[in-house]
Amino acid sequence: MQLTVSKVGKTYDAQSVLSGISFEAADEERVLLLGPSGSGKSTLLNIICGLQSADSGWVSIGSEAISPSNGDVIRKRNMGIIFQTLRLVSALSVKANLALAQKLQNGSTDPAMIDQTLERLGIANRAKARPFELSQGEAQRAAIARALVVRPKILIADEPTSALDHANTQTVAELLLEAANDAGATLLVATHDDRLKAHFERTLTLSDGRLES
Amino acid sequence: MIGLAIAYLRDRPLTTALNVLLLAISVAMLVLLLQFGNQARDRFERDMRGIDLVVGSKGSPLQLILSSVFHVDQPTGNIPLSSLQLLRRDPAVKRTVPLALGDSFDGYRIVGTDSSFADLYKTKVASGRSFAAPMEAVLGAKAASETGADLGQEFIGNHGFSEDENGNQSHDHAPFKTVGILEATGTVVDRLILTSYESVWDVHGIAHADEVEGGNQDHGDNAHGQRHRTHSTATLHPPPDMRSPAILQANGTELEPELTALLVTYRNVSGAIRVPSMVNRQTEMQSAVPATETARLLALLGASIDGIRIFAWLLALTGGLAIFVALLNMARSREGDLALLRVMGASRSQVFLTIILEGLITAIMGAVVGWITAHSLISIARSNFPTLADLGLTPWQAAPAEAGLIAAVLAIGAFAALIPALRIYRIDPARTLARG
Numbered sequence A: 001m002q003l004t005v006s007k008v009g010k011t012y013d014a015q016s017v018l019s020g021i022s023f024e025a026a027d028e029e030r031v032l033l034l035g036p037s038g039s040g041k042s043t044l045l046n047i048i049c050g051l052q053s054a055d056s057g058w059v060s061i062g063s064e065a066i067s068p069s070n071g072d073v074i075r076k077r078n079m080g081i082i083f084q085t086l087r088l089v090s091a092l093s094v095k096a097n098l099a100l101a102q103k104l105q106n107g108s109t110d111p112a113m114i115d116q117t118l119e120r121l122g123i124a125n126r127a128k129a130r131p132f133e134l135s136q137g138e139a140q141r142a143a144i145a146r147a148l149v150v151r152p153k154i155l156i157a158d159e160p161t162s163a164l165d166h167a168n169t170q171t172v173a174e175l176l177l178e179a180a181n182d183a184g185a186t187l188l189v190a191t192h193d194d195r196l197k198a199h200f201e202r203t204l205t206l207s208d209g210r211l212e213s
Numbered sequence B: 001m002i003g004l005a006i007a008y009l010r011d012r013p014l015t016t017a018l019n020v021l022l023l024a025i026s027v028a029m030l031v032l033l034l035q036f037g038n039q040a041r042d043r044f045e046r047d048m049r050g051i052d053l054v055v056g057s058k059g060s061p062l063q064l065i066l067s068s069v070f071h072v073d074q075p076t077g078n079i080p081l082s083s084l085q086l087l088r089r090d091p092a093v094k095r096t097v098p099l100a101l102g103d104s105f106d107g108y109r110i111v112g113t114d115s116s117f118a119d120l121y122k123t124k125v126a127s128g129r130s131f132a133a134p135m136e137a138v139l140g141a142k143a144a145s146e147t148g149a150d151l152g153q154e155f156i157g158n159h160g161f162s163e164d165e166n167g168n169q170s171h172d173h174a175p176f177k178t179v180g181i182l183e184a185t186g187t188v189v190d191r192l193i194l195t196s197y198e199s200v201w202d203v204h205g206i207a208h209a210d211e212v213e214g215g216n217q218d219h220g221d222n223a224h225g226q227r228h229r230t231h232s233t234a235t236l237h238p239p240p241d242m243r244s245p246a247i248l249q250a251n252g253t254e255l256e257p258e259l260t261a262l263l264v265t266y267r268n269v270s271g272a273i274r275v276p277s278m279v280n281r282q283t284e285m286q287s288a289v290p291a292t293e294t295a296r297l298l299a300l301l302g303a304s305i306d307g308i309r310i311f312a313w314l315l316a317l318t319g320g321l322a323i324f325v326a327l328l329n330m331a332r333s334r335e336g337d338l339a340l341l342r343v344m345g346a347s348r349s350q351v352f353l354t355i356i357l358e359g360l361i362t363a364i365m366g367a368v369v370g371w372i373t374a375h376s377l378i379s380i381a382r383s384n385f386p387t388l389a390d391l392g393l394t395p396w397q398a399a400p401a402e403a404g405l406i407a408a409v410l411a412i413g414a415f416a417a418l419i420p421a422l423r424i425y426r427i428d429p430a431r432t433l434a435r436g
């Protein structure tokens, strides 16, 4: 699904965090959003996901403009999102988290797909574990699994590899690309880690709230 | 969402258990009060139906009513047999039922009376026939099933009312014979053993050849009467608190046929005006109105019941407050979770509902546990204290008001969850997620 960001600007307390951000990601395109800490990556992703409103400009998912008022519906229908910090619902096991994600999306669960996804991410043995019992890397992979089981048309990940060592970082990057491939999803990954650059066909660099060309 | 709410509750088992417990205790108390109040009142009303006035010897009017209408207390004393004729002659009186009390069998009270008793309580014989000759007995449904007495079976009455009190002696010289068993009526009659009042005299060896219409047999066995008298009144039976059967409180040495009480039904309203004053003025007896005494008793009980009820409701509110505090604490620590839920596609109202459900489920568990506890307690209490069964407490019968009670407790649970839920409802998932 196509993602369009047009002249998005955001200001916090008179301090501009984003300004004039415009780019497009075509259907099934893989885009890396690279930028140092504090450059506004999370803010931009939140706006794209319809969790935050932009002060200026607009974002559209497919042909629909997204904003906090219709974000619920659009996210549910089209998007798989992996957050920087919050990964799983704490009261539920990994498996129950994935089931809940599916349930919230379309009202039913697909246990076979859940098992298969966990298997592919190498955490099938942790399916029954609760989030606090997981290591950082396992939790990160569980969060990716959670985003994948809903068969998203756009997969968005904020620092998906921040908690991982080098080997795991490579694996997770591969997994994301593979999953996006399988699902036919557009992939947008935000990171400060330029080692991921090698995996992506296109990289956008964000610094001080502006895209470098 | 229910699954999620349950998962959250299971995530903090101690808090949940505590909240459930608080609500359960209050529900149990309220149900018990309700059951006790309702069933006692119901039972009172059924037992005193048709009885406008009770005439007995002077003493506490409440005691007179309790002993002769509800058959729970000791009788106040005795009254002369002539009083029966006195009242039956009165044109304002429709029916007078004589009662001669004092003995029991296996804890079931033996009531000496006549055919007017069946008239008053509308009893029907389920098997056998009504008592006719002296020493014939008809058992109430419950008395029959509990003692296992069959038609034709003989049994011996005990002096006094309790099953196993020391100093009671059997009237083993005079066995009763079961001739009939009554249909269950749902009144005190179920727990009574009915016989003619002459039989009660016989048991106590009182000569009464021809005093009453239908006093047909010759029982003037003096030797027997003498023997009974010496061994029961003088030697073996002195406890002062334990009132002797009316019949034994004879003046001098001669035992005279007497009754314990009369249950009076008026023919018309003039009875209510005339009969009580006539009894109180012209005789040594007292009259008591069951409705008045029962109302007084219930008012007395009512005051303490109200106190307990207020306490129970306060407890329920405390339970609600505990749920509120628990959820409010949770709401803070769970903001991240709920933000994530929102991002996963849960709507605001779904997240809101999750919290409300948590309160509601806690309340439901409390209500269910409390209800079951209350009713189990009733059934345990019933099997240990037959007096409660006398009062008509039946264990697994839900009163309609219980539905209201449970609805109120559920409302408390939902209401307690409202503010935490609103707080969660208002959180901005982006801000929470950005904060990390």
Ligand SMILES: Nc1ncnc2c1ncn2[C@@H]1O[C@H](COP(=O)(O)OP(=O)(O)OP(=O)(O)O)[C@@H](O)[C@H]1O
Residues within 6 Å of the ligand: A012, A013, A017, A035, A036, A037, A038, A039, A040, A041, A042, A043, A044, A084, A192, B431, B434
């Ligand atoms: N809710 C907020 N209120 C005020 N300022 C904010 C808020 N959220 C973010 N900021 C600021 O906006 C800037 C961009 O933050 P953002 O989280 O988007 O950066 P980031 O590129 O994701 O950084 P990191 O790599 O550390 O996650 C930062 O300077 C941050 O302090």
Ligand SMILES: [Mg+2]
Residues within 6 Å of the ligand: A041, A042, A043, A084, A158
């Ligand atoms: Mg960030």
